[in-house]
Amino acid sequence: GNQQKVVLAKWLAIKPRVLILDEPTRGVDIGGKAEIYHIINQLACDGVAVIMISSxxxxxxxxxxxxxxxxxxxxxxxxxxxxxxxxxxMHAATGGC
Incomplete structure (x- = not known):
C-alpha cells in the first residue's frame, strides 16, 4: 500500500490532467485501498480524468x-x-457467452 501511495504521490506532483492507473490496489490491504480510493475520488472531484484498469x-x-x-x-x-x-x-468480458 505504501509503495503505491508513494508512486501515486510522485505522479501527482506534476499535476496531471489525465491519470492512468493500472491495478492501483493490487496487493494492498483494505485500509490502504480505502486511502487510495479516497485519493482517486478527490482527483476526479478536482477535474482530473482518471482511467483505471482493474480486474x-x-x-x-x-x-x-x-x-x-x-x-x-x-x-x-x-x-x-x-x-x-x-x-x-462478466457477460461482456467473456464474449457474451
Missing part, C-alpha cells in the same frame, strides 16, 4: 462513472456504472 469487479463498480469492458483486446461493451452489475460485465 477487481467490486472496485470497478464502486469507483467508476463509465465502464469499458475488453474482450480479446477489443472493447466489447460500454456500461453505465449506475446500472452495471458483475454479471453484465
Amino acid at each position: 477487481e469487479l467490486p472496485e470497478v463498480l464502486s469507483m467508476s462513472d463509465r465502464i469499458l469492458v475488453m474482450h480479446e483486446g477489443r472493447i466489447a461493451a460500454e456500461v453505465d456504472a449506475a446500472t452495471a452489475t458483475q454479471e453484465s460485465i
